[in-house]
Amino acid sequence: MNDFLTEMEYVGLTSRLKRLSDSLLYSTKELYKSEGLDIEPNWNLIFILLQENEAMTITEISETLQFSHPAVVKIINKMKKNGHVETRTDTEDKRKQILTLTEKAYKQLPLFEKYWTAGRQTVMDLLEDSPNFLEEFLKIEEKVxxxxxxxxxxxxxxxDELSN
Amino acid sequence: MNDFLTEMEYVGLTSRLKRLSDSLLYSTKELYKSEGLDIEPNWNLIFILLQENEAMTITEISETLQFSHPAVVKIINKMKKNGHVETRTDTEDKRKQILTLTEKAYKQLPLFEKYWTAGRQTVMDLLEDSPNFLEEFLKIEEKVxxxxxxxxxxxxxxxDELSN
DNA sequence: TCTAATTAAGTAACTGGTTACGCAAATGTA
DNA sequence: TACATTTGCGTAACCAGTTACTTAATTAGA
Structure with missing residues (x-):
């Protein structure tokens, strides 16, 4: 492959992380688009969370995913637009928006899940020859x-300055 | 840590890659800003390339880094604005822009290199308990x-469909 | 040699994230 | 009880990438 960033070893790692992350992201978008699916990358996480917990707020989701809350607002707005999520204001605390999956979402879930399962299989395949990867990646996350x-x-x- | 994305195993990996990559990126920007350095993340790669090769074109850099060429155009435009890179049109092929480092860039290099060395040390520290990481990460990149x-x-x- | 195809690089529009800020509702406290 | 602080979430502006398109220069081929 002869990749400059790889040759750079420690110096190139950050860019390689972004390159791989972007590559997966754009490939996923392309997959959904080419298959005519009306969903976007990351939405599976929201689907899973709202299935498990029935109803959650923006803040709860952003804390669970460790995304900033504006990121979650953006995702949810798109999902609302597509009719997969609906919101109502909490009656006890009017600042809170209660999010739930729509009937349409539940109807389409079995179809989506086929793609998510296949995608999960892809990640498993990619990690096949890297048996320590998940464990060691977690260590890096924890350190950061x-x-x-x-x-x-x-x-x-x-x-460095002190030792000079 | 009890991180939902980690619990999701294969499903959460893509988002974790982006999360870590973003975290490193924003932290690097903040570092340069707080230290009053007039550079941005990634610029070290361009500096290294232009030092090694004296002069390169946009396309050469984008191929070497495996970035899209508009990404390189954007980085170079900022570096030109900051006076670290200058361009001239190739006399033999007027489509090509020849990029070189400016005198100012060479003057500031020793200072920048202190930060880049410290950053490289940080990546080494982060990878310390993950001895297989670089090797296994490369395998994933190659597969993708x-x-x-x-x-x-x-x-x-x-x-999946065939086996049903 | 003229024309078609390719190549280099710039621009526009978009993506999924971020930080910074503002407002309204809820909570804590003197 | 009134006022200060905190919390939830929406919006704006930004960021580093992407793809898609355009234009101009070069190269290839009939």
């Missing part, structure tokens, strides 16, 4: 969660 | 390159 890139880099900088 | 997510998923779908 515990202290982020900036914090770590500033600390490294300070250490 | 060989046959993308959509192609694989359509194939899985067909297989």
């Amino acid at each position: 969660n515990q202290s982020d890139y900036m914090e770590r880099t500033l600390k490294n900088l300070k250490n | 390159n060989q046959s993308d997510y959509m192609e694989r998923t359509l194939k899985n779908l067909k297989n």
Whole structure:
């Protein structure tokens, strides 16, 4: 393959993560489009959550997925537009929007699930020769969660300066 | 941590890749901003390439990084605006833009390199407990390159249908 | 040699995320 | 009980990528 970013080792990793993530994202969009499915990447997560929990708020979903809340607002607005999600204002706390799946959503679920199952199989295939990947990826996430890139880099900088 | 996407195993991986990639990206931007550095994430790659090769075109860079060419145009335009890159039209092929680093860029390089070295150290730290990560990540990239997510998923779908 | 096909690069419109900000409702407190 | 703080969520502006399209220059071929 002879990929420059790979040759860069540690320096190229961030860009490679984005490149792979984007590649999966665009390929998924293309798949749904080519099959005439009226859904988008990530929606499966919302479907799963709302099936499991019946009703959730924007904030609950954003905390569960660890996405920013505006990201969830955008996804939900699209799903509402497509008639897969409906909202009502909570009667006890009028700030809250209660989200539920529509009847249309439940009707289409079996079809969608075929695609999601096949997609899940694809990820399993991709990971087949990388038996430690999920475990080691989790370790990286945990480290970044515990202290982020900036914090770590500033600390490294300070250490470098001290040792000069 | 109890992360929903992690619990989802294969289903959550794509979103986790994006989440981590974004987290690194925004953290890097914040680092440069807080330190008053007039550069952006990815620019180190262009600096390295233009140092090694003296002069390159947009297309050469986009092929080397495996980015789309408009992505490179955008990065280069910003670097030109900041005075780190200059362009001239190739005399033999007037379609081509020859990119080179400016004097200002070379002057600032030693400073930037301190940050890039510290950042490289951060990635090394993050990967410390994941000794197979780079190798296994490469395997996934190669698989996706060989046959993308959509192609694989359509194939899985067909297989599922046949076995019913 | 003229024309068709290819190539380089710029632009526009879009994507799924982000941060920053604002408003209204709920909660805590002096 | 009134006022300050917090919370939920919507909107705006931005970001780094993408695809699709355009234009101009070069190359290939009848």
